[in-house]
Amino acid sequence: MSVDGYLEAFRRSGSIVIVGASLAGLRAAEALRDEGFTGTLTMVGDEPHEPYDRPPLSKQVLLGKVPADHTALPRRRAVDAQWRLGTAATGLDLAGKRVSLADGDAVEYDRLLIATGVRARPWPHELEADLDGVFVLRTRDDAAQLHHRLKAGPHRVLVIGAGFTGSEIASACRERELPVTVAERGAAPLVGALGGVVGEVAAELQRAHGVDLRCGVQVTGLEGDSAGRVRRAHFSDGTAVEVEVVVVALGATRNTEWLADSGLGAGPRGIACDAGCRAFDVRGIVTDDVFVAGDVARSPHPLFGYQFLSLEHWGNAVAQAEIAAHNMVSASTDRLPHLWMPSFWSAQFGVNIKSVGVPPMADQILVTQGSLAEHRFTAAYGYQGRVIAAVTFDQAKWLDFYERQIEQAAPFPPEFPTVDRRPEGMRPVAAGFPDPSLPSHGPTVTLSGHSPTDRRVSFSPHRA
Amino acid sequence: MTSVALLRQITDYANRPDPYPLYAELRKTPVVRDEDGPYLVSTYWEIKSLLHDPRVSSDARNLTPEAARGTDLEQDPNLPPAFIRLDPPEHDRLRRLAMRPFGPPHTPRRVFDMHGELTEIVSGLIDALRDRDAIDLVDDFSYPFPVTVICRLLGVPREDEKHFHEWADTIAASLDPPGTDEERQAQQESLRQARGDLAAYLAGLVEERRRAPRDDMLSAMATDHGPDGQMSPVEIITTAALLLVAGHETTVNLITNGMLTLLRNPDVLQRLRSDPGLAVPLVEELLRFEPPVQMLPQRTTLADIDIAGTIIPKGAPLYLMVASGSRDPQRFTDPDRFIPDRTDNQHLGFGHGLHNCFGAPLARLEAQLALTELVRRLDAPRLVEDPPPYRRNAVLRGPRHLPLTVSGIRD
Numbered sequence A: 001m002s003v004d005g006y007l008e009a010f011r012r013s014g015s016i017v018i019v020g021a022s023l024a025g026l027r028a029a030e031a032l033r034d035e036g037f038t039g040t041l042t043m044v045g046d047e048p049h050e051p052y053d054r055p056p057l058s059k060q061v062l063l064g065k066v067p068a069d070h071t072a073l074p075r076r077r078a079v080d081a082q083w084r085l086g087t088a089a090t091g092l093d094l095a096g097k098r099v100s101l102a103d104g105d106a107v108e109y110d111r112l113l114i115a116t117g118v119r120a121r122p123w124p125h126e127l128e129a130d131l132d133g134v135f136v137l138r139t140r141d142d143a144a145q146l147h148h149r150l151k152a153g154p155h156r157v158l159v160i161g162a163g164f165t166g167s168e169i170a171s172a173c174r175e176r177e178l179p180v181t182v183a184e185r186g187a188a189p190l191v192g193a194l195g196g197v198v199g200e201v202a203a204e205l206q207r208a209h210g211v212d213l214r215c216g217v218q219v220t221g222l223e224g225d226s227a228g229r230v231r232r233a234h235f236s237d238g239t240a241v242e243v244e245v246v247v248v249a250l251g252a253t254r255n256t257e258w259l260a261d262s263g264l265g266a267g268p269r270g271i272a273c274d275a276g277c278r279a280f281d282v283r284g285i286v287t288d289d290v291f292v293a294g295d296v297a298r299s300p301h302p303l304f305g306y307q308f309l310s311l312e313h314w315g316n317a318v319a320q321a322e323i324a325a326h327n328m329v330s331a332s333t334d335r336l337p338h339l340w341m342p343s344f345w346s347a348q349f350g351v352n353i354k355s356v357g358v359p360p361m362a363d364q365i366l367v368t369q370g371s372l373a374e375h376r377f378t379a380a381y382g383y384q385g386r387v388i389a390a391v392t393f394d395q396a397k398w399l400d401f402y403e404r405q406i407e408q409a410a411p412f413p414p415e416f417p418t419v420d421r422r423p424e425g426m427r428p429v430a431a432g433f434p435d436p437s438l439p440s441h442g443p444t445v446t447l448s449g450h451s452p453t454d455r456r457v458s459f460s461p462h463r464a
Numbered sequence B: 001m002t003s004v005a006l007l008r009q010i011t012d013y014a015n016r017p018d019p020y021p022l023y024a025e026l027r028k029t030p031v032v033r034d035e036d037g038p039y040l041v042s043t044y045w046e047i048k049s050l051l052h053d054p055r056v057s058s059d060a061r062n063l064t065p066e067a068a069r070g071t072d073l074e075q076d077p078n079l080p081p082a083f084i085r086l087d088p089p090e091h092d093r094l095r096r097l098a099m100r101p102f103g104p105p106h107t108p109r110r111v112f113d114m115h116g117e118l119t120e121i122v123s124g125l126i127d128a129l130r131d132r133d134a135i136d137l138v139d140d141f142s143y144p145f146p147v148t149v150i151c152r153l154l155g156v157p158r159e160d161e162k163h164f165h166e167w168a169d170t171i172a173a174s175l176d177p178p179g180t181d182e183e184r185q186a187q188q189e190s191l192r193q194a195r196g197d198l199a200a201y202l203a204g205l206v207e208e209r210r211r212a213p214r215d216d217m218l219s220a221m222a223t224d225h226g227p228d229g230q231m232s233p234v235e236i237i238t239t240a241a242l243l244l245v246a247g248h249e250t251t252v253n254l255i256t257n258g259m260l261t262l263l264r265n266p267d268v269l270q271r272l273r274s275d276p277g278l279a280v281p282l283v284e285e286l287l288r289f290e291p292p293v294q295m296l297p298q299r300t301t302l303a304d305i306d307i308a309g310t311i312i313p314k315g316a317p318l319y320l321m322v323a324s325g326s327r328d329p330q331r332f333t334d335p336d337r338f339i340p341d342r343t344d345n346q347h348l349g350f351g352h353g354l355h356n357c358f359g360a361p362l363a364r365l366e367a368q369l370a371l372t373e374l375v376r377r378l379d380a381p382r383l384v385e386d387p388p389p390y391r392r393n394a395v396l397r398g399p400r401h402l403p404l405t406v407s408g409i410r411d
Helices: A002-011 A023-034 A140-151 A162-174 A191-206 A313-326 A396-407 B005-012 B020-026 B042-050 B090-099 B115-127 B137-142 B144-154 B158-173 B180-211 B219-222 B234-251 B252-266 B264-276 B274-290 B360-377
Strands: A015-019 A040-045 A082-085 A089-093 A097-101 A106-108 A111-114 A119-120 A134-136 A157-160 A180-184 A213-214 A219-226 A230-235 A239-243 A246-250 A253-256 A268-272 A279-280 A284-293 A297-301 A307-313 A345-347 A351-358 A364-370 A375-383 A386-393 A445-447 B031-033 B039-041 B134-136 B297-300 B305-309 B309-313 B319-322 B403-405
Touching: A015 A023, A015 A106, A023 A040, A023 A313, A111 A313, A134 A140, A134 A313, A140 A162, A140 A246, A157 A162, A162 A180, A180 A230, A191 A213, A191 A351, A191 A364, A191 A375, A191 A386, A213 B042, A230 A246, A268 A279, A284 A313, A313 A345, A345 A396, A351 A396, A375 A396, A386 A396, A396 B042, B005 B020, B005 B039, B031 B309, B039 B042, B042 B305, B042 B319, B090 B219, B090 B234, B115 B137, B115 B360, B134 B137, B137 B144, B137 B252, B137 B360, B144 B158, B144 B219, B144 B234, B144 B252, B144 B360, B158 B180, B158 B234, B180 B219, B180 B234, B219 B234, B234 B252, B252 B264, B252 B274, B252 B360, B264 B274, B264 B360, B274 B360
Parallel strands: A015 A040, A015 A111, A040 A082, A111 A284, A134 A246, A157 A180, A157 A246, A180 A213, A268 A297, B039 B319
Antiparallel strands: A089 A097, A097 A106, A119 A253, A219 A230, A230 A239, A279 A284, A297 A307, A307 A445, A345 A351, A351 A386, A364 A375, A375 A386, B031 B039, B134 B403, B297 B319, B305 B309
């Protein structure tokens, strides 16, 4: 059969399995049907719930504005899939084109999309993690349980890790008028994602909203009472606080363990794929029937020196899923590259934070509009004399401009005047990113070297 | 054809009924300098990028001295620029303060909660047309509806409307590019007068509301204390004047343009009648196809800007031809067709970026309600003349009258 003939038959009556039934998985399924794929579609998901939206879990759900089970993702169209929800994938047989499932079953595919995402990194001390009142926040069930506990009015909440999730949880606690302590190993909140200059603003925000923020400390132990309820947390500076709820927000772990012996290039940093979303095998050879999308993928981006980027961004999951779906059912000459501009948002302490580009790549930062002191500003990040990223606090309407600057590799520092340029916007300063080899909470963008197999960069798990 | 001829033709009253072929001509050169100095930008992507460009200013003080000559730069101290003519951070502070009593996050339900009141006003105006077989949609409906709404929202007594109708018209007319030096002088003179009168009128009203606040925006602006503090009395007056004029001069055209477009497309009118839900995308398409604001003539540049192969020099007047951009075939398929359920419709009808229309949520709701009710209740409406007579204004463009015949008014 000719290649074209094969593709034709595959599009008509082939079988596609999507492992991972969250944002990327659902959008890919919808895009496949939009592309005219009429074959069999199987959706495998380890959670029992239909696909739901995660950003509200650390915001509206914790505030009680939206119940955790009202977060189902809106459907763009019917997908006519066989749903295998509540059943984790446990293994992949590349040669046999088969995914094995936790219930002992197996599903066969002609083409496979892996969108298994990430999970919350648990508290490393298992006995302490098992104490009643110790939570992580990643899933709908996590959010429901945490909300239930916050509603009861604990006398103090401890959030471990001041990345975006941790900071949003702390913000929700303060909005509920709960006393909250935030412990961050780095020098400031958000320092891994946005650097020290902006991190300092985040720290001011937290303190202005009454957070007991402790930076540069580690939590050395969680102590429980005789009933197994968490009661006290000990810090590396010798202090301790009485707490009733602890939320562990130490970033995420990629869900790749099930692929350990599969021969795919999958590991703790995710699954390497090309810009067309095709997975690499362990030899660094690209596969033609296994695709990857969403948080679990890492792929090279031409705008950022072909670095392999892992992006835990909502928008990336959608865009990459659509590209993967298109490429799964297209001839090689019709395939498209995933060239999404990294961007994300966060809502915390009454401020809308948005970012484009890859801030952690930057060496310098310049506040081009507004003022850090007013917590309302636009900052451009520079890397070797070009604009590489921009962040806004309550000034998102300017981001389109900076996105274009990044796309055009515009010179840094920007030489032109702008509206609302302040004295602090005259000279760039060091962006203040921590040494990536030092553990902190995980940044939302991970840069991981140039080659698919990536032997030169050693993995440093961000343990607290 | 040169650009000189084009801008003159666009502002020429003879071309008011259909400026769109001129825009198509203009788009052949996305950025072009007019003989009188302004740079005209007519294509979608270029306009959009300039609306998000922090090197573009709305503050006339950033014009070069020669470009500023003849503008209203010598301000009346009673009515300094409102936030539409300011840059951040002043713009942001004033717009935030004005938004507090109008929209989210502080007052998220204001517009939503006006739904019942708007429906009542619409019904009352249409009820009053019973026993008429000829109506002027503008005088009988499109004008009184949004004016009643903006008056109630701000807390301006409706019976004073006869006073400020003329002031609002004069201020709106001043947006148009001036013609000869004498015209410019006369325009400046009447503008100063109108502004002074409006400011004096509002000053009295604000003082009244400060002493005895009611549930309206003037009272809120006069008494509110938020994180940004309070507006000064002069700031309240300029902001109220801006909202009052904007409420007078824009939605009226959106509704009239809408009805005109529906009568020119009877199949669409029929669809809206049987499916009121169509009003939502239909109003968006209207904002693209026949926008009430045709161009944004009040921008300038803080630096030389290189765009589409042309350098717009620092301090040059900049006209963003939004009605042209919304018909750009590089952005919209079949741009000259009215497609009421068009998806992918990020038109420029409300602008974009920082100065994105403040009243957009209200304007949308007003137009959706008005058009839905008009097509539901007017029995066999017919245009008496096409094109109808237009207002002089080229920037805020719309019919002065829209004479219709109807067979009756349904319940």
